[in-house]
Amino acid sequence: SFLNALIIGTAGRAFDIYNQIQALQRQLFINTAEGAFLEEWGDLGGITRNKASQAKGKIAVTGTAATVIPAATLLQSNSELQYSTEGDETITVVPLTVFGITLSGQTATVTTDEEHHYGDGMTVTTSGANEAEYNGSFVIVVKSLTTYTHTVVGSPVTPATGAITSTATLADVEIKSVTFGKDTNKVSGDQISFVTPIAGADDNAIVQYEGLTGGEDIESDDDLRKRIIDHFAAPPSNFNPAQLEQLAKEVPGITTVFIKVITPDVGQVTIWPMKYNDKNVIPSAADAVNVKDRILEILPAHVDPDDVLVNPPNGIPVAFVFNNIVPNTASMKDAVTASLLEAFREKAIVGEDFLKIAYDSAIWQTVDTLNGDTITDFSLNTPGGDISVSDGSIAIRDTVTFLT
Known part of the structure; x- marks a missing residue:
């Protein structure tokens, strides 16, 4: 009947409106905002989405x-x-x-x-x-x-x-x-x-x-969101580490920045950028120049540009060879490989040893997203202990090989 159609149509329209309201509620918070709404949050802190770039x-x-x-x-x-x-x-x-x-x-x-x-x-x-x-x-x-x-x-x-x-x-x-x-x-x-x-x-x-x-896709919502949250969590002031990190991450591809003040001498700062979203996580010399150029744009008048040192860290490749893992499936091997990469991204620090407990924990905590399986046993052939890292260097995950 006409009345039945009217009721169903009105109910459907009301349902659509509630869905739109629910979607808009997500845009009220940095943690869930997307697209143009997330960019509005960035504008409040002077942070804009990094554009795509050429190699x-x-x-x-x-x-x-x-x-x-x-x-x-x-x-x-x-x-x-x-x-x-x-x-x-x-x-x-x-x-x-x-x-x-x-x-x-x-x-x-x-x-x-x-x-x-x-x-x-x-x-x-x-x-x-x-x-x-x-x-x-x-x-x-x-x-x-x-x-x-x-x-x-x-x-x-x-x-x-x-x-x-x-x-x-x-x-x-x-x-x-x-x-x-x-x-x-x-x-x-x-x-x-x-x-x-x-x-x-x-x-x-x-x-x-x-x-x-140097070739990069337009910055994703997740990467932009992280920069915005970092900005509000550690507000930058003139040439403090928070501001240097923020500026470095405005260079396409730079995801992580390590900063040491008063290094190697009084009045100097040393900066090591990383590119964890790239196949080669160690930036090129050209990337380092781009980071330095961005930082020099806000260089205090009394600071010598030569006292701002931006260097790609020396990568210490760490290859993993597994004697076995349980369960021994292709999807679990892929999950372990990804888990190790994330562990190095989160825990590796320039100039600090990469500890055995860090990569062991990453392996034990691996979850196969295909079926929810977890690691119940594994045996590593190499490495066998802590990874020694010298000043200016950083441990990076190399190849991951499974012997069985």
């Missing part, structure tokens, strides 16, 4: 010497993300003086006198060693800006002797992603190819050791 960094383009790589040249990853070169660069023969070569088993570690421009998987040529086994062309794995490793056939004496040179024919090219987002970041050894081939240049370029970094 940038350097690649090594190999090929024939004297070949020019023009500015604005497009390259593309396997996932069809595009990158553009920032300036004209020329492929040249780049010889580097080798400070030393040491051998452990069949792995040679090469240290150069100055920074190289290599990436994992590149081929470089070593010459000048008195021991012939060290000379030749080798596919390398880069360990730092001045070291890399490769395999050696034979058992030459160590360290190597002679006037040794490491040579590669390459262009050191800076690029930036065309699009925005975390998926534009790349690690050392990743390959990207020219959209339009260049005569004299190899089709595939190799990402250098420090990778392509």
Whole structure:
């Protein structure tokens, strides 16, 4: 009947209104506000949502010497993300003086006198060693800006002797992603190819050791909420640690900041940022520069910029090898891996040992979100104790391997 339809329609409309009121009630509190309502809370503390950003960094383009790589040249990853070169660069023969070569088993570690421009998987040529086994062309794995490793056939004496040179024919090219987002970041050894081939240049370029970094998605509600809560919990004042932390976290990708005042000397402050939402949690040198630049914007007039030290901490990788876990399921293994990552994010501190009880507790407290199972037993092969950490370093979770 008409009356029945009217009653049902009115009841439905009233139900919708109550649902809307309930949804609006969630926006009254920082802990539950979302979207534009959460941003309004941020505005009260001068905190705005971090925008998405582009990745940038350097690649090594190999090929024939004297070949020019023009500015604005497009390259593309396997996932069809595009990158553009920032300036004209020329492929040249780049010889580097080798400070030393040491051998452990069949792995040679090469240290150069100055920074190289290599990436994992590149081929470089070593010459000048008195021991012939060290000379030749080798596919390398880069360990730092001045070291890399490769395999050696034979058992030459160590360290190597002679006037040794490491040579590669390459262009050191800076690029930036065309699009925005975390998926534009790349690690050392990743390959990207020219959209339009260049005569004299190899089709595939190799990402250098420090990778392509800085690409971030627009800040999530959860990350923005944490910054807002931190702001009200520890109100910043002029150049106090709370303000330095707030400014550092305004740099895209920075999730955690460690600050030591009066370090290393009176009148100085040392800041170590981290990027726990990224695959590589240790920020790049470029990230550190961005953090420092942001902080210098509010530098007191009497403070020397050189007294503000911003450094990526030295990561101490901690690999986990499990003899067994119970229950021994794929979903539990995934849960343990995630639990260990979160433990390092929450408990690792720059310059402090990472205790065995911290990672043991994380394992025991793991809950398999797929079915609610908990760990009833496990046996670790490694590590076997506290993780020793020196000043300026921090323990980071490395690979997690299950032997069964």
